[in-house]
Structures are given as C-alpha cells and as structure tokens.
Amino acid sequence: MRRIRAAASTALTLSLLAVTATACGGGTANVGGGSDTAPKELTYWASNQGPDLAADQATLGPELKKFEERTGIKVKLEVVPWSDLLGRILAATASGQGPDVLNIGNTWSASLQATGALLPWDTGRFAAIGGRDRFVESAIGSAGAAGQDPAAVPLYSMAYALYYNKKMFREAGITGPPATWDEMATTGRKLSGDGKWALGAEGANLANNIHQAFVLAKQHGTDFFDAAGRPAFDSPGAVEAVKQYVDLMAKDKIIAPGNAEYAQNQSLQDFANGKTAMVLWQSAASSFKSHGMKEGDWGVAPVPVPAGGTPGTGRGTNSMVAGINLAVFKNTDNTAGSLEFVKFMTSDEEQKILNKAYGSVPPVKAAQSDPAFAGEDLSVLRTTLGTSAAPLPQVPQESQFETAVGTAVKELFADAAAGRPVTTESVKARLAKAQQQMAS
Known part of the structure; x- marks a missing residue:
C-alpha cells in the first residue's frame, strides 16, 4: 500500500x-x-x-x-x-x-x-x-x-452562544442574560458566591481557548495573523483579547480557579449540575439533556460584545464559524x-x-x-x-496556532488560579513565546 x-x-x-x-x-x-x-x-x-x-x-x-x-x-x-x-x-x-x-x-x-x-x-x-x-x-x-x-x-x-441557568438567574434577581462584557462582569459578581460561580470555562482545552481568544481579538479589531498570513500573536489587540478572557478569572473572579484545569465538556457538567450559571459553548443543548436538564431549564443568547458593538462588524463578532x-x-x-x-x-x-x-x-x-x-x-x-x-484564518499554520496560543492561554489560566499576577506584560510575553515557537 x-x-x-x-x-x-x-x-x-x-x-x-x-x-x-x-x-x-x-x-x-x-x-x-x-x-x-x-x-x-x-x-x-x-x-x-x-x-x-x-x-x-x-x-x-x-x-x-x-x-x-x-x-x-x-x-x-x-x-x-x-x-x-x-x-x-x-x-x-x-x-x-x-x-x-x-x-x-x-x-x-x-x-x-x-x-x-x-x-x-x-x-x-x-x-x-x-x-x-x-x-x-x-x-x-x-x-x-x-x-x-x-x-x-x-x-x-x-456557533457559540451564551447559555444561562434560568433558575439561578431568578434566584439572584437577574431578569436577563448579559449582552455586553461590562454587563457580564456586573451580572457575574451577583451570581458568584457560596460555592457557585457565574461562568464556566475550560482552561486546559486548547481549542476552546483559541475560539474565545479569536472572537475577543476580532472585537478588539485585530487578528492573530496579518493580511499576509504571518503570525501576529503579540499585537496589542491580541494581547488585550487574551488578557480580557483570562481576567474573567484573574480580575473579575467570576470563573472558579479550578476551571484552569478543566478539559473537554467539564464546564458543561458544572452548568448542568447548577455549579455555574453561564457557559459559552457550541450547540450545547444535547449535552445538557444528557446530564439531566430539561427544556426550559436554560436560556440561550448571543455571546456578549463590547458596549456599542453592532452585529456584523468586527466589534460585533461573537462567534467563530x-x-x-x-x-x-x-x-x-x-x-x-x-x-x-x-x-x-x-x-x-x-x-x-x-x-x-x-x-x-x-x-x-x-x-x-x-x-x-x-x-x-x-x-x-x-x-x-x-x-x-x-471564520478562523484558513492558513496552513492554523493547527500550530491552536497548539501554541491555546497553550499560552492555558498557562495564563494556571497563573490566575495560583494567584500569580496576570498583566499586560505577562500576557505579551506568553504570546511572544508562542510566536517564536511557530517561527522555529
């Protein structure tokens, strides 16, 4: 053969x-x-x-x-x-x-x-x-x-959507899901406490890390590759995007530190079990049902965008294809x-x-x-x-991008979970290292 x-x-x-x-x-x-x-x-x-x-x-x-x-x-x-x-x-x-x-x-x-x-x-x-x-x-x-x-x-x-637990929202006196990231932080603080958290994440899931970082980079008006297809991982917009995502744990404290070690589907289990009130995921309904949830237990809304964002523009991008x-x-x-x-x-x-x-x-x-x-x-x-x-960039290096930048985000989540500072400088350093790995 x-x-x-x-x-x-x-x-x-x-x-x-x-x-x-x-x-x-x-x-x-x-x-x-x-x-x-x-x-x-x-x-x-x-x-x-x-x-x-x-x-x-x-x-x-x-x-x-x-x-x-x-x-x-x-x-x-x-x-x-x-x-x-x-x-x-x-x-x-x-x-x-x-x-x-x-x-x-x-x-x-x-x-x-x-x-x-x-x-x-x-x-x-x-x-x-x-x-x-x-x-x-x-x-x-x-x-x-x-x-x-x-x-x-x-x-x-x-496509990605924001899934939210209707019961947890009612109990917290919240009438609807957040539409912007500012609202996510405000709403998230109301939902976090007593062993429960606002938002689930999977810090050890490299692909999911990339998907979230890519969308946020678009919202910051940038991409991880330039127009010629060259890596631009440590550009200001990319750094801001990754920091914003990790800051949901490090700064806003609406993601449980243990989520830094979560892999595929673990965030869905926590959502279905009432440990977290929201999760950003692709087509999650069948998974929720398999974990015992019923139609009507959850709501679904578009992923948040920056305040003033308009769907269809870069700022309004809220999912990868x-x-x-x-x-x-x-x-x-x-x-x-x-x-x-x-x-x-x-x-x-x-x-x-x-x-x-x-x-x-x-x-x-x-x-x-x-x-x-x-x-x-x-x-x-x-x-x-x-x-x-x-769509994510259709470039030959895309799978390397997922590994290199996905790992950088994973490491930053580990820093946040351990209480180590997550700063613009530390994010830029991790992304610069990922870009060097691509070049080598």
Missing part, C-alpha cells in the same frame, strides 16, 4: 512537534482500513460530539448499521476525544496509519489540506454526493484554503466506498437525524427546513452564523 509522505509541508513538520506520545499511536490499520482483502469495510474516526464517547457510539451506531444494510459496507467506528484528535490525524498523515474517513474540526481544514493527505473535493466528487450547491456556502468556505478544491465536506455546523467536516484520506484503498459513506452522512435524511441528535445546524440547505431546527437554541445559532460569526 502507498504511504503518505511525511512532512508534506512545513505546517505538518511543525505541528508534529506538538503531538504527544499517546497521540502518536494513530491506530493499527493502514490508511484505508478496508484493504484489497476487505473491500466491504471502512474505518471511521468520529469526533466526540456528545457528552461522552459512549453517547456518540449510541448515536452513530444505528446509523452506521443502516448504511451497512443498504450498501453491504461495514463501518468500523472509533470515537476520538478532541484532546487527541488533531494529534492522531497528524500522526496518521505522517505514518500512513489511520482511517478511511474521519471527522475534522473545520478550523483545521487548511492545515490538513496543506499536507496533501486528504482527498480534494472537486466538481466530480461533489457531483457524486449530490452537488456542491446542496451545502451552505459559508460552511464550504471553512473546508479549505481559498482558491483550492475543499479538503472536506461540511457535516455539522455550529464552528463546525465539523468529513474528510477522506487520499490513499484509501476504498475510494468508492468512502464516497458512498460521505454521501450517506450528508444525505438530507441523515443530516436531520444527526444534527437533531447533536443540537447542531445542518450545513445541507434542504435539511434546515425541518421544524426541529426552528427552536430558540438553534435560531440563535443560525442567526449568529448568518450575521456575526467569522
């Missing part, structure tokens, strides 16, 4: 430096999983979309069985935690060990595209799954670098079966089933007409995606 060439780009070479030893295992099957001796089998790495891995197995299992019954192709499923997923993918692109089909965060599209390891979605391949025009164009725009065939196909679309894409490794031995699987997963029927289960928005236009996507939660997400969300 052909193997993907290692270090297909500078981005891949540098990104591999961040892969942990545990992530380097990559799996035991060659890329393509279904070899010449097993053409009726595919391997699929799904990202952890539900509250835990078992929930994803339960959601996807019946659908994959349905696909097998229709096509005769068995799908070997592995649900990969977000903390491991990027490292596993990078290791697979270098070693040739991995799945046929896999989920990728849409922010990684250009980075993984630059490795040359993913099957490009040209006009012919889109035609095989019903055509490119079936998909929302903004979702396609987050599937690879501009001017190139997309490296993946949109599967789930999401979030989502999950479905990709195929270029050297799979079962291209036809992989394309058939992508066609199944992006069919109108499956888009309704899967996006309902995960509380996300279908990137397939026809599926959005289902009444299930007209409720309060998804209406806020759809409006945000359409009016005030911005």
Whole structure:
C-alpha cells in the first residue's frame, strides 16, 4: 500500500512537534482500513460530539448499521476525544496509519489540506454526493484554503452562544442574560458566591481557548495573523483579547480557579449540575439533556460584545464559524466506498437525524427546513452564523496556532488560579513565546 509522505509541508513538520506520545499511536490499520482483502469495510474516526464517547457510539451506531444494510459496507467506528484528535490525524498523515474517513474540526481544514493527505473535493466528487450547491456556502468556505478544491465536506455546523441557568438567574434577581462584557462582569459578581460561580470555562482545552481568544481579538479589531498570513500573536489587540478572557478569572473572579484545569465538556457538567450559571459553548443543548436538564431549564443568547458593538462588524463578532467536516484520506484503498459513506452522512435524511441528535445546524440547505431546527437554541445559532460569526484564518499554520496560543492561554489560566499576577506584560510575553515557537 502507498504511504503518505511525511512532512508534506512545513505546517505538518511543525505541528508534529506538538503531538504527544499517546497521540502518536494513530491506530493499527493502514490508511484505508478496508484493504484489497476487505473491500466491504471502512474505518471511521468520529469526533466526540456528545457528552461522552459512549453517547456518540449510541448515536452513530444505528446509523452506521443502516448504511451497512443498504450498501453491504461495514463501518468500523472509533470515537476520538478532541484532546487527541488533531494529534492522531497528524500522526496518521505522517505514518500512513489511520482511517478511511474521519471527522475534522473545520478550523483545521487548511492545515490538513496543506499536507496533501486528504482527498480534494472537486466538481466530480461533489457531483457524486449530490452537488456542491446542496451545502451552505459559508460552511464550504471553512473546508479549505481559498482558491483550492475543499479538503472536506461540511457535516455539522455550529456557533457559540451564551447559555444561562434560568433558575439561578431568578434566584439572584437577574431578569436577563448579559449582552455586553461590562454587563457580564456586573451580572457575574451577583451570581458568584457560596460555592457557585457565574461562568464556566475550560482552561486546559486548547481549542476552546483559541475560539474565545479569536472572537475577543476580532472585537478588539485585530487578528492573530496579518493580511499576509504571518503570525501576529503579540499585537496589542491580541494581547488585550487574551488578557480580557483570562481576567474573567484573574480580575473579575467570576470563573472558579479550578476551571484552569478543566478539559473537554467539564464546564458543561458544572452548568448542568447548577455549579455555574453561564457557559459559552457550541450547540450545547444535547449535552445538557444528557446530564439531566430539561427544556426550559436554560436560556440561550448571543455571546456578549463590547458596549456599542453592532452585529456584523468586527466589534460585533461573537462567534467563530464552528463546525465539523468529513474528510477522506487520499490513499484509501476504498475510494468508492468512502464516497458512498460521505454521501450517506450528508444525505438530507441523515443530516436531520444527526444534527437533531447533536443540537447542531445542518450545513445541507434542504435539511434546515425541518421544524426541529426552528427552536430558540438553534435560531440563535443560525442567526449568529448568518450575521456575526467569522471564520478562523484558513492558513496552513492554523493547527500550530491552536497548539501554541491555546497553550499560552492555558498557562495564563494556571497563573490566575495560583494567584500569580496576570498583566499586560505577562500576557505579551506568553504570546511572544508562542510566536517564536511557530517561527522555529
């Protein structure tokens, strides 16, 4: 079997430096999983979309069985935690060990595209799954670098929202969610105390750190990359953005110090258990329900903006364009079966089933007409995606950016939790170090 060439780009070479030893295992099957001796089998790495891995197995299992019954192709499923997923993918692109089909965060599209390891979605391949025009164009725009065939196909679309516990708000005498960051601090102080906290965060979740910092940087009128695609991590606006986020713990003291060590989904558990009153998250309704909350227990509102901000402008940006894409490794031995699987997963029927289960928005236009996507939660997400969300930079270094700057934010949260000062100078130093790591 052909193997993907290692270090297909500078981005891949540098990104591999961040892969942990545990992530380097990559799996035991060659890329393509279904070899010449097993053409009726595919391997699929799904990202952890539900509250835990078992929930994803339960959601996807019946659908994959349905696909097998229709096509005769068995799908070997592995649900990969977000903390491991990027490292596993990078290791697979270098070693040739991995799945046929896999989920990728849409922010990684250009980075993984630059490795040359993913099957490009040209006009012919889109035609095989019903055509490119079936998909929302903004979702396609987050599937690879501009001017190139997309490296993946949109599967789930999401945006960030502010979720708040209605009971905790009533008990504190607060009539509605904060719309600005000044209101967040004021409201947060009223909600914090007696072992409860206003806002949940996940300081050890690198991807979430990046998403929050990116949005705040936009609100400060800047980005982490300049117009030429060069890193600008320690620019004044970026420094202000990261400091503002960490100051929710360090200065405003509305985030529990223990959140500095929180990883994927831990903030959702605290919210569902009444330990925190608010959380900034993507499409969280299904997770809340899995933890025992009922419809009506929580409210949903747009993420706060600076006072005077207008949605659709830089100051009014309140989410990154979030989502999950479905990709195929270029050297799979079962291209036809992989394309058939992508066609199944992006069919109108499956888009309704899967996006309902995960509380996300279908990137397939026809599926959005289902009444299930007209409720309060998804209406806020759809409006945000359409009016005030911005895509993370589609640059080859994006995955390195998530690792380097996400780690810098993690370290700053650790400082805040330990009572060490978080100053403009300390934030700038951490971000300058992250930028140096990119350059090296």
